[in-house]
Amino acid sequence: MSGAVFLTISIIFEAFGTTMMKLSHGFTVLGPSLGVALGFLVSFTSLSFALKTIPLSIAYATWSGVGTALSVAIGVLAFNESLNLFKIIAIVLIIVGITIMNRAKNDHQASSSLVEANRI
Template structure:
């Protein structure tokens, strides 16, 4: 049962990352919040992201959850910027993305795979 709760935490964390990427992409399209639909997309994306991140913290340690959420969000958003918006991509950009993902992987490996997951206080 505990294993299922732990998986559920990572499921919510995945939704949080995807929603954050969506919200950030809509931020680009909102043109400084002057375009209504993308502006609404920003709000919806970030509300869902923060909600799901908060739910994931029931079973995923804060340091790990935040590293995954921010690290993967940053790396994937940078790739979207290159592929969709034509942002510049250099060897330094590539190295930075590799370091971000590597840091998330190392933090995950050092976390004990949820053995120290926070229990909700009551």
């Protein structure tokens, strides 16, 4: 499996674990409490596999940023949390930041390849 697939699994299970944390009511409800443990176990395991092929800075920024945006969406849709202009702007900025970081990684790889080619 590719690093991107592991990262996607990690993000989904992080959001699942966070949602279960809300439903556990401070770990007083057994089912959701077990869901927290399962969600974060799968999330961190998948993240560690993703780190075999994705740089730490990119993987962690993507994991935390997309996980945050997904948690906001779940909060709004499942728990009727408010969504205002500032939250929307914040989510857009997170996504733009992740996009820029991924773009910078690709530009760095391209320039590294050019430097390697010039050495030969």
